[in-house]
Amino acid sequence: MKHNIDELGWPSLIDVQPAAGLIPISLRKQAERLDALAHETLFRTGDPVRYVYLVISGEARLVRLARNGSEAILQRSRGGFIAEASLDSRSYHCDAITTEPTTILLVPAATFRAALEEDPMFRRAWQSQLAKEVRKLRAQCERLSLNKAADRINHYIESEGVNGVLTLYQSRMSWAAELGLTHESLYRTLRRMQDDGVLDVDGARLVTKS
Amino acid sequence: MKHNIDELGWPSLIDVQPAAGLIPISLRKQAERLDALAHETLFRTGDPVRYVYLVISGEARLVRLARNGSEAILQRSRGGFIAEASLDSRSYHCDAITTEPTTILLVPAATFRAALEEDPMFRRAWQSQLAKEVRKLRAQCERLSLNKAADRINHYIESEGVNGVLTLYQSRMSWAAELGLTHESLYRTLRRMQDDGVLDVDGARLVTKS
DNA sequence: CGTACTTTTGAATCGCATCAAATCTGGTGG
DNA sequence: CCACCAGATTTGATGCGATTCAAAAGTACG
Known part of the structure; x- marks a missing residue:
């Protein structure tokens, strides 16, 4: 209408x-x-x-x-x-x-x-x-020409976030599509990055720690 | 100067x-x-x-x-x-x-x-x-979010060429970088596409045949 | 409560990156 | 003209990482 x-x-x-x-x-x-x-x-x-x-x-x-x-x-x-x-x-x-x-x-x-x-x-x-x-x-x-999922995630946080902190305004499925990744890949990489201590994930808030 | x-x-x-x-x-x-x-x-x-x-x-x-x-x-x-x-x-x-x-x-x-x-x-x-x-x-x-080398090549020819025909004004090494691929990958894929008969390569002239 | 979608994990596969090395090419200087 | 060099082209072998297919668990919403 x-x-x-x-x-x-x-x-x-x-x-x-x-x-x-x-x-x-x-x-x-x-x-x-x-x-x-x-x-x-x-x-x-x-x-x-x-x-x-x-x-x-x-x-x-x-x-x-x-x-x-x-x-x-x-x-x-x-x-x-x-x-x-x-x-x-x-x-x-x-x-x-x-x-x-x-x-x-x-x-x-x-x-x-x-x-x-x-x-x-x-x-x-x-x-x-x-x-x-x-x-x-x-x-x-530039981001899409990085061929490691973790690199794309970091690049996204750096360029779309502020000082290594990003609040995500979309589902991870959509984010995955925007990053040129499958959602499985994104989930796994986020998990691995947390385990490795280079990323802090709290709901929609992402913080790089490296 | x-x-x-x-x-x-x-x-x-x-x-x-x-x-x-x-x-x-x-x-x-x-x-x-x-x-x-x-x-x-x-x-x-x-x-x-x-x-x-x-x-x-x-x-x-x-x-x-x-x-x-x-x-x-x-x-x-x-x-x-x-x-x-x-x-x-x-x-x-x-x-x-x-x-x-x-x-x-x-x-x-x-x-x-x-x-x-x-x-x-x-x-x-x-x-x-x-x-x-x-x-x-x-x-x-859009091209970089395709994850097969052949898809990126076809997409490039479609969008930068005319009617499936493209004349390349750069070395293949540079083209590979623009496509977000290694040069080895590009060379191999071009070769495979020729062998499969979906692409015609004549120097800098590329023609899709599918 | 059921449905649709997201999130999560698993296993197998495929394709590209990587490292290595040989050949080819064009251009430079002896 | 030829030797040489830098860069481009090409082929090979290997490994990693993302995709793919599958499925379970979580979540929002009517």
Whole structure:
């Protein structure tokens, strides 16, 4: 179900989601709100690009299905844009799904492009956002080119956590997929790292100790 | 050695390198040309961002050295920008090197940023460039999360080649590193794929036959 | 309470990394 | 021109580590 965001009754978007603060007021007025359940499809490969999607709460993912049926996670967004790089494409080249109940802000793509032309602050923020995504993806590539599970885990904690401490906002199964590992492999490696005393695991809190 | 690009005696940059055509004339006048040998360092981790680097000919790479001494290739540019995403950073978080004699256009970062503010065409081209880089990196991540060498090779040919045909512009050793494989593994897999009749290898020309 | 999913452990297998070494290649200097 | 060298290419043998298949136990939720 879509709502006009003026119906919100939320605190200001800025409080809820920093990225939303970057969107000019004029743009927010034209945005709609979408409350999606878990495992809903936002768009599919080949769909025309109609909206810019901003995840307010919950989680959305870009996925692509390989021939053998395995699923690659191309992006995982919890608060922030999803499929930013499609803004200058006609259509999508992957699918977007939710993994849990998720609230999304839909900004019409044409309106969004116009705002980029007119609002210098917004434009800088957008460029900065794209650059940040590039750096994040480079880190991900670097991580995936490590071929030991423990190395990938450490790399993830170093680059996504703060000072060797990481709070995980996803199940280990999903994390395993993001790390390019099977879940069995991840579980076993986490266990071994604990036994070896190089990692401290307390629920979703992971601390490197080396 | 750096030259003012007016000393060029080149054909127009547009003919040499399409990406350069996106740079406004005013900006080109302030750019310098750098002729680097193979294995030169353009900048190191921590260096302040002074220039935007545009590779005119040859090859530049972003690399990061892991603790164990192995080297991860974060970007490989043959004609086009390198480290685009650093434009909004103070300093670099990886190293840039050349792998062969390379000619580079150095545009002062401040000048570049000013041009982005003032020239709408240029700005759109830049955003499009960043978006393209994002898509390319997503493809790279998807590829690295395949765990069979043959799958990565096929994926590379599909996404970097045209209609299942790819011309390789680097040694197989470098390609192996980009694919996240050892060179031995790559050689053996290429051989096996040929023997199995799913791939045709003729020097730098690779054709999938399945 | 039952169902779906996650977490966990086990055993067997396969593929890649690793180490080693030979051959081939292009470029340099004598 | 040839000897030489550095790097790329190629083949071989071995071991490790991740995948795979299987299954049990734990957990959240209606």
